[in-house]
Amino acid sequence: MRAGAGQAARPAGTEGGVIRGWLRDHGWLPLLLGMAACLAAFGLKPxxxxHDLWLSGNPDHGMHWLGWLFFRDQPWAWPPSRNPAYGLELSSSxxxxxxxxLLAFAFKALxxxxxxxQYFGLWVLACFLLQAVLAWQLLGRWIQPAASRAFGCLLLLFAPFFLWRIGLHLALVGQWVVLAALLIATRTRDARRHAWPWALLLPAASLIxxxxxxxxxTLWAADLFVRATDRPATIRPARLAVEAIAILALTAAALAFGGFALMPGGIAFGDGFGHYGMDLLGPVLPLPGWSFLLAPRLLPDQSEAGANFVGLGGLLLLAAATVAVTTRPALLGGARRHWALGLGLLALLVLSWSNHVSIAGHPLAVLPIPDALRPAFDALRASARFAWPAVYAVVIAAMVLVHxxxxxxxxxxxxxxxxALQIADTAPGWLSNRMFFAQPQAAWPTALTDPFWDAAGIRYRVLRELPPNGQPDHPRWRDVMLLAQRHGMATDMVYLARVDRGAREAARAEARRRVARGDFAPDTLYILQPSVLGAVRASHDPERDLLAEIDGTLVLAPGWRRPFTAAAEPAP
Known part of the structure; x- marks a missing residue:
């Protein structure tokens, strides 16, 4: 970071020089801001x-938490990401x-x-701290006064598209990764000699x-292109090639270590590309419940993934920056140095719109995608998220222009x-989240209260859904998963962000054969969808098996009507 006017050079090579320089540069301030914002918007209890009860309010929270619990209780395997009890044939990662x-590995070891x-509360705290520290460092490229940088940090800490993720997708609270990429990509020419920041960030991002x-x-590719075309050249082409190969290898290894490659049958994506695209006006249209002064507007046919509202404070900054550029166009002169970064940000922004282009909820066009490219685009189905780097860059640029x-x-x-406007106007959203996370509960809420469930948990070793799906299409999926985890049962009635297409089709074919033959495994409890009730009723043995609706859930319990002893329990 550049030293401000009147600042003395930091002592180099002296004991404690780095720490003293960091304190003198108000390095403690972003940590304080991040902690204060976390306690205000998230609270202390989580x-x-x-304490895990705060995770009970959202289906995705339940998926994260239960996936971790099953993984925690499994013995280590290779690759370390294997989690066979959570999903059985449908998933192994x-x-x-x-x-x-990244955290699941560490906390399982500990x-x-x-x-x-649960470690998700600590993760959210770490995200607040890193968001503040990296915003502070990034703003420090162009803004030196501590007060101005502090206000900029606060605005980004209370950005709706950041805070909203706490109540939805906990991994996506880690938007500090975007700030870190922007920080690396805007380094000085001399600092670009070093590849290690990218070598750390990309593998870490793959495990988040x-x-x-x-x-x-994308931002690394833009940075690499700038360094490759830099004249006069400061880095040899061979060195850049080695960097590219090494970082790609490290990232691929991290993905393999994390289990990304453990779906050989192909990934079933559910809703495809375009369903979660960002509206052209997405960053300026308020989210319901996240603006006190502006009328909320939820775009038609658009889920939470399209929510990139910058907040009222962000809108004020954008307006002030527009005035600044209009009255002094020369302020944009320095942007030419970051032309490749700008192209990378533009590419991500265009991708965020998807092929279903709309403005203020009104469709403009549906662009065709070749069939050969459809699987690749479907893998990026929540494309609105790709606007984050551009949104962060534009808001930060607005701060710099105003300064x-x-x-x-x-x-x-x-x-x-x-x-101040950002914090006050978004208060309905983050206060609502905090109040929910702090509410007292005695236990996780469940609709499965009949004594049958605990008895079945002791008797059966496996719990299966008929037909298997890997997605939350059963109204009791979370209750059933919690039952299975509590009793150490392996289960395929899970919630997965992505499902192995081939494995799911094979599991469904096997389920159809099993139902047709009436061949139900004696160590398995079956949860039925209404679509298979007739076939199961025709093929099961009513003198041996229990077929009933218990707590609103259709159940087939093989051998339930026969005596059971622990000695007869099948081996794992």
Whole structure:
């Protein structure tokens, strides 16, 4: 980071020089801001690893948490990401239940020493701290006054598209990865000699969430292109080639380690590309419940993945930056240095719109995608997320333009007003989240209250859904998963972000054969969809098996009507 006017050079090579320089540069301030924002918007209670009840309010939270619990209780295998009890034939990896593999590995290793029920609260805290620190460092490229940088940090800490993820997708709270990629991509010419920041970021991003990997990899490619075409050349082409090969190899190894490749039958994507695209006005249209002053607007046929609202403070900054550029166009002169980064950001932004282009909810066009490319695009189905790097870059650029256009006495007041408006206007959203996370509960809510379930959990070793799906299409899926985890049952009635297409079709074919023959495994409890009830009723043995609806759930319990003893329990 550049030293401001009047700043002395940091002592080099002296004991404690780095720490003293960091403190002198207000390095403690972003940590304080990140902690304060986390406690305000998230609260203290979810940080405790033994407290998991706050994860009960959202289906995706349940997927992350239960995927972790099954993984935690399984013995280590190779690759380490294997999680066979969670999904059986449908999945063999934690990668597709999104429990943040980077942390799942670490806490599984520590679990026998320090029992961990959930680490997601600590992850959210770490994300707040990293969001603040990286925003502070990134703003420091162009803005030196500590007050102005602090206001910029606060605005990004209370950005709706960041805070909203806490109540939805916990891995995607890690938007500090985007800030880190922007920080690396805007390094000085001399600093670009070093490849190690990318070599650390890309493998780490691959073990947090695949969307972050795609974003960071795009910005790395832009940075690599700039360094390859830099004149006069500062890095030899051979060295750049070695860097590219090494980083790609490290990232591929991280993906393999995390279990990305453990779906040989191909991935079933559910809703395809275009269903979760971003509206052209997505960043300026308020989210329901996330703006006190602006009327909420939820775009038709668009899920949460299309929500990239920058907040009222962000809108104020964009307006001020527009005035700054209009009155002094020369302010944009320095942007030419980052032309490749701009192209990378533009490419991600265009991808975020998907092939279903709309404005304010009104369809403009549906662009055709060749059949050969459809699987690749379907893998990026929640394409609206790819707008984050561009949105962050534009908001940060607006702060810089405001800072450069007006004297400090004016610019820092604009930044203060923007941060204050951002915090106050988004309060309905983050206060609602915090209140929910703090509410007292005695236990996870469940609809399975009949004594049958605990008795079945003791008797059966496996729990299966007929037909198997790997997606939450059964109204009791989370209750059933919790039952299976509590009793150590392997199950295919799971919630996975992606499902092995070939494995699912094979499992469904096997289920059809089993139902047709009435060949139900004696160690398996079956949860039935209504579509198979007639076939199961015709093929099961009513004198041996229990077929009933219990707590609103259709159940087939093979051998239930016959005596059971622990000695007769089948081996694992």
């Amino acid at each position: 940080l405790w690893p033994a 934690i990668f597709f239940s999104d429990p943040i593999p 679990h026998r020493v320090v029992p961990i029920n 969430h695949a969307y972050f990997l795609a974003m960071a990899a 450069r256009r007006w004297h400090y006495a004016i610019s820092h007041r604009i930044l203060f007003l923007a941060a």
